[in-house]
Amino acid sequence: MTARILDGTATAQALLDETAERAAKLTEQLGRKPCLVTVLVGEDPASVTYVKMKGNRARKYGLESRRIVLPETSTTAEVVAQVEALAADNTVDGILVQHPVPSQVDEPAVFEAIGAAKDVDGVTMASFAAMGLGRPGFQSCTPGGIIRLLDAYEVPLAGQHAVVVGRSPILGKPVGLLLLERNATVTYCHSKTRDLAEVVKTADIVVAAVGKPELIRGDWIKEGAVVVDGGYNPGNVGDVEYAAAAERASWITPVPGGVGPMTIATLLAQTVDAAAARVG
Numbered sequence: 001m002t003a004r005i006l007d008g009t010a011t012a013q014a015l016l017d018e019t020a021e022r023a024a025k026l027t028e029q030l031g032r033k034p035c036l037v038t039v040l041v042g043e044d045p046a047s048v049t050y051v052k053m054k055g056n057r058a059r060k061y062g063l064e065s066r067r068i069v070l071p072e073t074s075t076t077a078e079v080v081a082q083v084e085a086l087a088a089d090n091t092v093d094g095i096l097v098q099h100p101v102p103s104q105v106d107e108p109a110v111f112e113a114i115g116a117a118k119d120v121d122g123v124t125m126a127s128f129a130a131m132g133l134g135r136p137g138f139q140s141c142t143p144g145g146i147i148r149l150l151d152a153y154e155v156p157l158a159g160q161h162a163v164v165v166g167r168s169p170i171l172g173k174p175v176g177l178l179l180l181e182r183n184a185t186v187t188y189c190h191s192k193t194r195d196l197a198e199v200v201k202t203a204d205i206v207v208a209a210v211g212k213p214e215l216i217r218g219d220w221i222k223e224g225a226v227v228v229d230g231g232y233n234p235g236n237v238g239d240v241e242y243a244a245a246a247e248r249a250s251w252i253t254p255v256p257g258g259v260g261p262m263t264i265a266t267l268l269a270q271t272v273d274a275a276a277a278r279v280g
């Protein structure tokens with residue numbers, strides 16, 4: 001079998017176009033554009049690139065984007081104070097704190113300061129709980145983008161064995177919750193998993209969410225399985241050995257052009273949702 005492509009660029013485009021239309025209508029109602037603020041602590045080059053991409057795309061589709069950069073040496077209290085100020089600012093609809101923050105900063109504490117109403121990146125405990133309980137709320141952007149992509153191609157989820165490789169707070173754990181909510185049978189694998197290859201071989205759907213280039217080998221993929229590569233590694237290499245996996249999978253996400261564009265489109269869609277909720 002040769003896999004068909006889950007085209008994240010095209011699917012994201014449709015969501016971005018719809019988001020731009022909603023943003024334009026809201027701009028009239030609010031008297032200002034829906035506003036996303038990104039907060040970057042430090043100057044990690046990859047993070048700088050991602051944050052710029054998010055800001056540029058926001059502007060292109062009719063949102064306002066503000067970028068805040070704090071020094072690499074910031075304390076938790078300093079970053080929390082900045083985020084709290086944004087949470088209290090009526091001209092701000094959504095806040096994204098770029099992960100990872102420097103090690104001296106308590107990232108979960110900073111995420112909590114966003115508050116549920118502006119958590120368009122889906123990283124607070126309240127958003128996580130909502131994802132787990134199937135309640136309305138903002139989804140973590142990459143997991144939410146993955147589900148939107150699978151839905152766009154009508155990939156069935158109910159009853160499928162989904163194997164999530166990785167358990168990070170903003171990708172692996174929440175994507176498993178969303179798949180469970182859609183009635184998949186979910187297995188989480190991680191660094192302590194005894195025989196990763198054997199578990200992946202049983203998957204109908206594999207979600208790679210580790211950040212280790214080509215960790216998932218092509219010959220682990222069951223014939224006809226669906227492969228979602230959520231890995232972002234330097235040089236646009238995914239977590240999956242793409243060419244070999246594509247020979248066996250029924251559907252596969254490319255890197256680039258798969259999960260990444262869906263992540264950003266979901267972020268912007270949720271920012272417009274947050275702005276809409278303020279209008280009431």
Ligand SMILES: Nc1nc(=O)c2c([nH]1)NC[C@@H]1CN(c3ccc(C(=O)N[C@@H](CCC(=O)O)C(=O)O)cc3)C=[N+]21
Binds near residue numbers: 123259260261262263
């Ligand atoms: N609080 C937080 N939320 C995030 O959502 C978040 C984060 N922190 N930290 C870093 C990761 C990474 N991430 C990406 C988003 C889009 C692409 C993307 O669109 N990539 C393009 C390629 C870009 C290129 O060509 O360089 C693609 O896959 O087609 C990649 C990576 C969001 N993240």
